[in-house]
Amino acid sequence: MSRVWLNGHLVEAHQARIDPGDRGFLLGDGAFETMRFEAGRIRRWPAHRSRLSAALDILQIAQPDWLAIEDASRALADANALTAAILRLTITRGPHGRGMDAVHGEAGTVLMTALARPDPPVxxxxxxxxxxxxxxxxxxxxxxxxxxxxxxxxxxxxxxxxxxxxxxxxxxxxxxxxxxxxxxxxxxxxxxxxxxxxxxxxxxxxxxxxxxxxxxxxxxxxxxxxxxxxxxxxxxxxxxxxxxxxxxxxxxxxxxxxxxxxxxxxxxxxxx
The missing domain is CATH 3.20.10.10 (D-amino Acid Aminotransferase, subunit A, domain 2)
Incomplete structure (x- = not known):
């Protein structure tokens, strides 16, 4: 993994920075999807997007720009020279809140990573x-x-x-x-x-x-x-x-x- 997509930008993985107060890191306050990227697209993207969107509504985390994420999936695969990839899209509440009390409805942290997809086992x-x-x-x-x-x-x-x-x-x-x-x-x-x-x-x-x-x-x-x-x-x-x-x-x-x-x-x- 050499490049990642973080909060709207492609960055080198070693330069990516997530706030130390991010509630996803501290408390697991967020949700994610693991997806297969092939032939220039995310397989079953509508189903993945719908489930993650529903999760954000439950968690009261602001919805991201889904079209930007879909475009970013292609840019991220290209940036890492991958034609078949495993994408992980993670969305957290970010640093909004303290302890058990969260601030709701704010834009969170949006991170997408890409790895080469290995052949599945027989x-x-x-x-x-x-x-x-x-x-x-x-x-x-x-x-x-x-x-x-x-x-x-x-x-x-x-x-x-x-x-x-x-x-x-x-x-x-x-x-x-x-x-x-x-x-x-x-x-x-x-x-x-x-x-x-x-x-x-x-x-x-x-x-x-x-x-x-x-x-x-x-x-x-x-x-x-x-x-x-x-x-x-x-x-x-x-x-x-x-x-x-x-x-x-x-x-x-x-x-x-x-x-x-x-x-x-x-x-x-x-x-x-």
Whole structure:
């Protein structure tokens, strides 16, 4: 990462300065989106923008210039000589407020960074973790808050067990999501995709796939109808990696070439 876009300007990363009193840094007071940039555009930009805009309304942070951000995504990719990139757009309240009392409605800090997008893995292993638990009432089911302590802790637990990602559960012990992706499982033509009701964020890729399930010959069913223990195949999906097969959860193995996973991967690749 050599250049970043900060508050309307392209600057060298080592010269970028964020106020030491920025509440995003001090308190996690803000939200972010991680997006895939390809072919000169942000994939599923309207969905990312809509979710982040709604988050700012909830947090009472002023809306940024969205057109300027869209233009900046191309300038930032060009400045870093990237044709396929991972963009992270972070918006905080800035230094407006003190302690628990924030000043609402002010323009915050807007930072966008770009990194080269690596090839996604062919498959991953998930490790179930007993804690932390996902809460359906949390704001984290509606947008991506900056504070990612629970997810980072879950990932550390998974890596210590030799896995790639953690599988998190809700307060009742039902599967919710991976630490940085939505999880889905399939049996026959039925598919389960835990969402906010299970404490999971409804990711942009998850939402796009659910709109096109009929193209894959699949039907969405609740987890109460199809438990994970009965799954024939499992996948994770997010904006950066797309659709990735799960080859194992703990010691239980799954096929990585299941027809439904392959079809959903093809559909995701065709989406804007």
């Amino acid at each position: 498959s991953i292993r998930l490790e179930p973790v007993s804690a932390p638990r996902r809460d359906p009432a949390s704001q984290a089911t509606r947008f991506k808050p900056i504070g990612y302590g629970d997810e980072l802790h879950a990932r550390r637990l998974a890596r210590s067990a030799g896995a790639d990602m953690a599988l998190l559960h809700d307060g009742e012990g039902h599967p919710s999501c991976a630490d940085c992706a939505n999880v889905m499982w399939i049996a026959g033509n039925d598919l389960v995709a835990p969402g906010p009701e299970a404490g999971a964020l409804s990711g942009t890729t998850r939402a796009a796939l659910l709109e096109r399930l009929s193209q894959a010959g699949l039907t969405l069913v609740p987890s109460a109808q199809l438990a994970l223990e009965r799954a024939e195949a499992v996948l994770v999906c997010n904006a950066v990696q797309g659709v990735v097969a799960v080859r194992a959860i703990g010691s239980h193995s799954y096929p990585v070439d299941h027809w439904a996973v392959t079809r959903l991967r093809e559909i995701e690749a065709e989406l804007d």
